[in-house]
Amino acid sequence: xxxxxxxxxxxxxxxxxxxxxxxxxxxxxxxxxxxxxxxxxxxxxxxxxxxxxxxxxxxxxxxxxxxxxxxxxxxxxxx
Amino acid sequence: xxxxxxxxxxxxxxxxxxxxxxxxxxxxxxxxxxxxxxxxxxxxxxxxxxxxxxxxxxxxxxxxxxxxxxxxxxxxxxxxxxxxxxxxxxxxxxxxxxxxxxxxxxxxxxxxxxxxxxxxxxxxxxxxxxxxxxxxxxxxxxxxxxxxxxxxxxxxxxxxxxxxxxxxxxxxxxxxxxxxxxxxxxxxxxxxxxxxxxxxxxxxxxxxxxxxxxxxxxxxxxxxxxxxxxxxxxxxxxxxxxxxxxxxxxxxxxxxxxxxxxxxxxxxxxxxxxxxxxxxxxxxxxxxxxxxxxxxxxxxxxxxxxxxxxxxxxxxxxxxxxxxxxxxxxxxxxxxxxxxxxxxxxxxxxxxxxxxxxxxxxxxxxxxxxxxxxxxxxxxxxxxxxxxxxxxxxxxxxxxxxxxxxxxxxxxxxxxxxxxxxxxxxxxxxxxxxxxxxxxxxxxxxxxxxxxxxxxxxxxxxxxxxxxxxxxxxxxxxxxxxxxxxxxxxxxxxxxxxxxxxxxxxxxxxxxxxxxxxxxxxxxxxxxxx
Numbered sequence: 001x002x003x004x005x006x007x008x009x010x011x012x013x014x015x016x017x018x019x020x021x022x023x024x025x026x027x028x029x030x031x032x033x034x035x036x037x038x039x040x041x042x043x044x045x046x047x048x049x050x051x052x053x054x055x056x057x058x059x060x061x062x063x064x065x066x067x068x069x070x071x072x073x074x075x076x077x078x079x
Numbered sequence: 080x081x082x083x084x085x086x087x088x089x090x091x092x093x094x095x096x097x098x099x100x101x102x103x104x105x106x107x108x109x110x111x112x113x114x115x116x117x118x119x120x121x122x123x124x125x126x127x128x129x130x131x132x133x134x135x136x137x138x139x140x141x142x143x144x145x146x147x148x149x150x151x152x153x154x155x156x157x158x159x160x161x162x163x164x165x166x167x168x169x170x171x172x173x174x175x176x177x178x179x180x181x182x183x184x185x186x187x188x189x190x191x192x193x194x195x196x197x198x199x200x201x202x203x204x205x206x207x208x209x210x211x212x213x214x215x216x217x218x219x220x221x222x223x224x225x226x227x228x229x230x231x232x233x234x235x236x237x238x239x240x241x242x243x244x245x246x247x248x249x250x251x252x253x254x255x256x257x258x259x260x261x262x263x264x265x266x267x268x269x270x271x272x273x274x275x276x277x278x279x280x281x282x283x284x285x286x287x288x289x290x291x292x293x294x295x296x297x298x299x300x301x302x303x304x305x306x307x308x309x310x311x312x313x314x315x316x317x318x319x320x321x322x323x324x325x326x327x328x329x330x331x332x333x334x335x336x337x338x339x340x341x342x343x344x345x346x347x348x349x350x351x352x353x354x355x356x357x358x359x360x361x362x363x364x365x366x367x368x369x370x371x372x373x374x375x376x377x378x379x380x381x382x383x384x385x386x387x388x389x390x391x392x393x394x395x396x397x398x399x400x401x402x403x404x405x406x407x408x409x410x411x412x413x414x415x416x417x418x419x420x421x422x423x424x425x426x427x428x429x430x431x432x433x434x435x436x437x438x439x440x441x442x443x444x445x446x447x448x449x450x451x452x453x454x455x456x457x458x459x460x461x462x463x464x465x466x467x468x469x470x471x472x473x474x475x476x477x478x479x480x481x482x483x484x485x486x487x488x489x490x491x492x493x494x495x496x497x498x499x500x501x502x503x504x505x506x507x508x509x510x511x512x513x514x515x516x517x518x519x520x521x522x523x524x525x526x527x528x529x530x531x532x533x534x535x536x537x538x539x540x541x542x543x544x545x546x547x548x549x550x551x552x553x554x555x556x557x558x559x560x561x562x563x564x565x566x567x568x569x570x571x572x573x574x575x576x577x578x579x580x581x582x583x584x585x586x587x588x589x590x591x592x593x594x595x596x597x598x599x600x601x602x603x604x605x606x607x608x609x
Contacts, residue, residue: 040147047151048094050143054135057097061088061199065127068134075137075145076130 002029080117080590082193082238084166084184085109087124089196089213091131094155102198104213111217112163112196116239116588119166119191120159123183128156164242166191185209191238227543228593231421232586236485239588243477251473260469266476267432270416273399273479275409276434278441281467282448285395285417286321288431289365291465292391292413293329295443296363300389304461305330311357311565314365314393315345316553317573322367322393323554327563334361334565335555340572341510343369343524343580347378353567354386363389368397368407370549370582371423371489371519372511376402376410383411391415395431398424399486401517408434413444418475423489423521424482426471488587489520492594496523496583499598505529506601507579522549522582532579535604542600547582 005028043050056064085108092098092105099106112118129152136148143151168183169190175182181202188195188209195210197203203210211219237244251260263281270279282288297306306312312326316335326333336353339346345366354361364383366374374392383390390411394400398416400407408414418430433444443460446452451462497508507526511518527535532548539546553573555566583597 038142038147040150043143043147043150047154050136050140050151051094051132051155052096052099054095054132054139055097056091056131056135056138057095057101061091064134065131068131071137072130072133076133076149 002027080115080235082117082119082166082188082191083112083115083216084119084121084188084191084193084195085112085163086184086195086197086199086202087127087131088198090120090124090128090159092198094132095135102213104217105198108196108213108217111220114162116164117193117235118163119187119193120163121168121184121187122165123168123180123187125156125165127180128152128159164238166193167245181205192234227545228584228589228597229545229586230547230582230584232588233420233425235586235588240477240481243480244474247473247477248470251470257469259466260472262469262472262476263467266467266472266479269476269479270432271434273482274406274414274434276414277436278434278438280433280435280441280444280448281472282431282433282444283465283467284429285415285419285422285431286325287448287463287465288395288415288417288433289321289325289391289393290328291444291447291463292415292433292435292440293325293331293363293365294447294460295440296389296391296412297329297331298443298460299437299439300362303330306362308332309360310362311360312363312365313345313350313353313361313388315367315369315573316555316566316570317343317550317576318367318369318393318554319395319550320554320557320559321395322365323557323560323564326365327559331362332563332565333554333560334567335553335570335573336567337570337572338576340575342372342512343576344372344374345379346572347375347382349567350379350382354382356567357565361386361388363391365391365393366411367393367395368400370509370524371397371400371521372509373397373400373402373407373516373518375512376405376407380410394434395419396422396521397519398422399482399517400519403515404517409436412437413440418471423486423519424475424478426478427474428468428471430467430471430475432467485587486519489523489585490518492585492587492589493518493520493523495591495594496598499594500525500601503602505531520585522547523585524549524580524582526576526579527581528579530578532581535601536581538604539597539600542596544597544600545584548577548580549582550580551577553577 004025006025089105092102093109132152133148166187168187172186184195185206196216197210267279267281297303306329310331311334312331313334313336314322315338317338323333336349337346366379368374392408392411392414394408394414395417397407414434416432418424418426435441447462448465450458451460452458500506505528536546554560555570
């Protein structure tokens with residue numbers, strides 16, 4: 001469906017919208033997903049787009065690394 | 080090309096759009112290094128990649144499950160490892176406790192004589208000799224002066240196939256089966272299958288492969304430990320000394336017969352003439368498949384059959400070479416192969432093999448390589464300590480997987496040389512008699528006319544290009560063969576060859592720029608040398 005899009009950071013807009021340039025608002029064709037649609041099949045298909053869309057570049061590498069280690073080991077090895 | 084270990088920040092830059100915009104050099108260098116055989120990821124970086132990207136996904140997509148995030152991260156890592164090889168962190172590192180993570184990657188790079196490619200300014204400042212930024216790295220390729228071009232780059236070849244080699248060596252160390260371990264039998268089977276013979280015996284060198292073959296034939300044919308001095312074995316004088324000295328060590332006398340001036344292999348017509356003169360004194364022929372070009376085996380075998388002579392093929396430079404679609408080493412009574420490190424199939428030290436279809440010879444050679452008996456405390460023959468080491472067999476088991484690919488690369492390089500140098504006057508390029516001869520170019524050897532060989536070699540050296548003379552002295556002119564050989568007629572072709580041949584670099588993994596550089600330098604020299 002055709003919608004107007006403003007610059008946002010939350011949500012499930014896939015693929016990554018590149019058309020903004022210096023504009024705050026543009027018109028795009030999108031597919032809206034529900035939370036349920038962000039399923040394993042979707043992740044398998046679009047893993048790269050999801051990976052590319054992270055935002056760590058806004059912070060310094062060192063800042064991230066210690067926080068990352070703490071979070072990961074707690075989540076991965078926790079219940 | 081220096082081995083390059085890519086730091087984690089470059090990898091993360093490639094897999095995030097914001098970082099790609101912020102650090103475009105990271106993207107450029109990642110693309111440049113994709114699938115290059117000198118690009119690595121340190122094993123110590125892999126779990127860091129996992130938890131950092133997992134964290135980034137957690138921040139960006141709070142509703143993704145743990146398993147979904149792991150799936151994305153693991154797909155990313157698998158993709159990275161499809162582009163680059165893993166380099167291990169060695170056990171002998173000195174850990175820098177101020178930054179353990181950094182010291183791991185630095186030592187990984189040092190262990191493979193490489194550099195670290197990183198955006199980390201701390202690392203770049205602390206280790207300026209071993210770290211490079213993406214920008215400087217790419218600049219260094221643009222402004223690259225050609226490094227020294229060796230005949231062969233064994234380190235580069237080793238790292239091309241290092242996974243399997245490392246794995247195989249670790250197995251041998253863990254089992255400590257250093258003498259005639261299972262790897263030896265496995266290698267022998269693989270060699271026999273590849274060459275097309277019933278049997279193969281792993282020995283300690285190509286020289287010992289020749290010697291044990293000749294000794295075994297003396298035992299089989301004459302029921303003697305050694306040949307007699309009156310027994311003549313025909314061979315070429317234009318070869319490595321081992322061809323001739325093993326004949327001497329087997330008890331016989333080498334009868335040197337001249338080579339064909341085009342192929343540098345033994346002239347089969349001269350063999351026929353020599354036999355007319357020397358008659359029954361001649362007991363065998365050792366043809367050498369020089370530089371990787373097979374001899375005319377139809378003629379050699381016909382002569383041998385007609386005169387009841389044995390044939391031991393000297394295949395030291397010809398693993399994979401073929402005559403009429405059949406591998407050399409499968410024609411004669413035995414084939415002697417060398418796996419000296421610089422050979423087309425080379426070990427990490429001395430090694431060799433004998434191939435044969437003759438069960439008796441096979442059993443004899445197996446005995447001769449272990450002091451001469453089936454039972455080491457009750458031996459039958461005068462033997463040697465001539466086993467192939469298990470660890471060399473382990474290395475060769477991996478390297479043999481690449482032999483056809485590498486031989487094909489050599490042939491492509493030879494094609495390039497031939498195309499590029501065909502117009503240079505006073506150069507004679509390698510001659511291949513027909514499509515019956517599958518040359519594997521262990522050496523790419525040109526002939527420089529008008530006594531200009533040494534000048535050309537000097538000029539190449541000044542341009543950082545290695546070249547070698549194989550061989551500067553034919554065997555009949557060596558002191559060791561004085562009074563110990565027979566010479567049939569003139570050996571003019573061998574002598575002429577030794578005065579003019581020059582072998583050029585032929586490394587299977589060499590870059591096209593290096594080849595282009597060599598060809599240009601030789602073409603440029605055309606003007607002032609000739």
